[in-house]
Amino acid sequence: xxxxxxxxxxxxxxxxxxxxxxxxxxxxxxxxxxxxxxxxxxxxxxxxxxxxxxxxxxxxxxxxxxxxxxxxxxxxxxxxxxxxxxxxxxxxxxxxxxxxxxxxxxxxxxxxxxxxxxxxxxxxxxxxxxxxxxxxxxxxxxxxxxxxxxxxx
Amino acid sequence: xxxxxxxxxxxxxxxxxxxxxxxxxxxxxxxxxxxxxxxxxxxxxxxxxxxxxxxxxxxxxxxxxxxxxxxxxxxxxxxxxxxxxxxxxxxxxxxxxxxxxxxxxxxxxxxxxxxxxxxxxxxxxxxxxxxxxxxxxxxxxxxxxxxxxxxxx
Numbered sequence: 001x002x003x004x005x006x007x008x009x010x011x012x013x014x015x016x017x018x019x020x021x022x023x024x025x026x027x028x029x030x031x032x033x034x035x036x037x038x039x040x041x042x043x044x045x046x047x048x049x050x051x052x053x054x055x056x057x058x059x060x061x062x063x064x065x066x067x068x069x070x071x072x073x074x075x076x077x078x079x080x081x082x083x084x085x086x087x088x089x090x091x092x093x094x095x096x097x098x099x100x101x102x103x104x105x106x107x108x109x110x111x112x113x114x115x116x117x118x119x120x121x122x123x124x125x126x127x128x129x130x131x132x133x134x135x136x137x138x139x140x141x142x143x144x145x146x147x148x149x150x151x152x153x
Numbered sequence: 154x155x156x157x158x159x160x161x162x163x164x165x166x167x168x169x170x171x172x173x174x175x176x177x178x179x180x181x182x183x184x185x186x187x188x189x190x191x192x193x194x195x196x197x198x199x200x201x202x203x204x205x206x207x208x209x210x211x212x213x214x215x216x217x218x219x220x221x222x223x224x225x226x227x228x229x230x231x232x233x234x235x236x237x238x239x240x241x242x243x244x245x246x247x248x249x250x251x252x253x254x255x256x257x258x259x260x261x262x263x264x265x266x267x268x269x270x271x272x273x274x275x276x277x278x279x280x281x282x283x284x285x286x287x288x289x290x291x292x293x294x295x296x297x298x299x300x301x302x303x304x305x306x
Contacts, residue, residue, distance in 0.1 A: 047233065048216045055212045056205075063201045077241060077248075080200065081234040088230060088259065089275035095230075106241065122242035 008096045012037040014137075016144050019153050021054040022061050026144050029132035032102050033109055033116040034069040034147060038062070039098035047082055047097065058099075061153070065101060068150035073111065075103035076121070112142055161249045165190040167290075169297050172306050174207040175214050179297050182285035185255050186262055186269040187222040187300060191215070192251035200235055200250065211252075214306070218254060221303035226264065228256035229274070265295055 013025035016036065027035040038061055040054065050058075062080065069075050079102040087095035105118040116133075135143075166178035169189065180188040191214055193207065203211075215233065222228050232255040240248035258271040269286075288296075 046219075047231070048219050050212070052209075052212070056209070059203070059205070059208045066199075066201050077237065077246075078200070079234070079236045079238065081232070081236075083232045083234075083277065084230065085232065085257070085275050085277060088257070091259075093230075104238070104241070106244075122238050124236065124238060 008094075009039055012039055012098060014140060014144065016147060017151055017153055019057055019061055021057050024061065024065060024151075026140055026147075027100075028134060030116070030135050030140070030143065031133045032104065032118055033073050033111060034075060034103040034143065036065065036101040036147075037098050038065070038101055039096065044097045045084070045087075045093075045095040050097070062099075062101075064151060064153055065147075068147050068152070069103050071150040072146040073103065073105075073109050075109075076106040077104050078102065079104060111146070112139065114139070161247075162192055165192055165251060167293060167297065169300060170304055170306055172210055172214055174210050177214065177218060177304075179293055179300075180253075181287060183269070183288050183293070183296065184286045185257065185271055186226050186264060187228060187256040187296065189218065189254040189300075190251050191218070191254055192249065197250045198237070198240075198246075198248040203250070215252075215254075217304060217306055218300075221300050221305070222256050224303040225299040226256065226258075226262050228262075229259040230257050231255065232257060264299070265292065267292070 009023065013027045016024045016026050018024065021041055023039045023041055025037045025039060027037050029035060044050065066078050081100040083100065084095040087093045104121055105116065106121055108115050108117045162176065166180045169177045169179050171177065174194055176192045176194055178190045178192060180190050182188060197203065219231050234253045236253065237248040240246045257274055258269065259274055261268050261270045
């Protein structure tokens with residue numbers, strides 16, 4: 001993988017796990033506990049450019065991640081989005097294919113003494129709901145380890 | 154397919170095309186020209202509950218729809234989301250698996266004398282950007298026919 005690729009990926013978060021074609025990264029904003037990015041392990045700007053074997057493996061990754069976060073934090077359900085919008089603020093754009101994975105919680109969840117709310121449960125996460133939740137690295141490690149405890153890839 | 158299923162689907166829009174496992178519907182809100190919903194043709198609340206053959210066909214549907222809308226309206230890129238949030242405003246929830254397909258446009262596009270802007274291009278479509286664009290049925294038919302002209306399923 002090229003340097004430019006790694007430059008983009010590092011903004012998505014901290015590596016949690018990887019498969020043959022995909023990386024799971026814990027997102028920097030943990031407003032919704034367990035929020036991750038699933039990024040393709042090669043340069044590809046568009047969903048339509050995926051290879052069939054990458055698409056097949058993505059399904060396996062999605063299912064495994066949903067199950068793990070449900071077990072780890074009792075998430076109610078999950079939002080998935082493939083957007084790449086911000087890449088298009090540059091012209092020419094230079095998007096890198098990735099998915100946003102946002103666990104949603106009907107009730108607040110407490111984890112290592114910190115309470116995580118989902119005040120817009122039942123609505124889009126894009127509604128105005130305050131500032132991103134940035135956590136210290138050791139706390140993010142605890143989140144990662146809790147997911148990894150149940151993640152079977 | 155059951156009556157309850159059809160009751161849900163009709164809110165998603167007007168049928169544009171279908172495959173073995175999926176229906177493509179033109180969404181009621183056409184703020185972004187060509188916005189569609191891709192809905193599974195059976196009751197299923199979760200992405201994780203998809204069968205592998207449904208997942209494989211979804212890729213084919215996504216690629217075909219992107220290509221058709223690119224050819225029909227010169228869309229710049231596309232947002233895909235699997236959310237089902239509003240179903241969870243009810244308790245117990247009764248979600249039905251579907252995908253939101255939102256074409257994005259760097260420049261305004263004109264279609265049959267009407268101008269379609271995408272003022273939040275490069276940002277989430279969930280930002281506050283005014284009222285939904287509801288069009289008369291005959292205009293929506295024109296949009297459907299333009300997509301169908303290029304849609305190869």
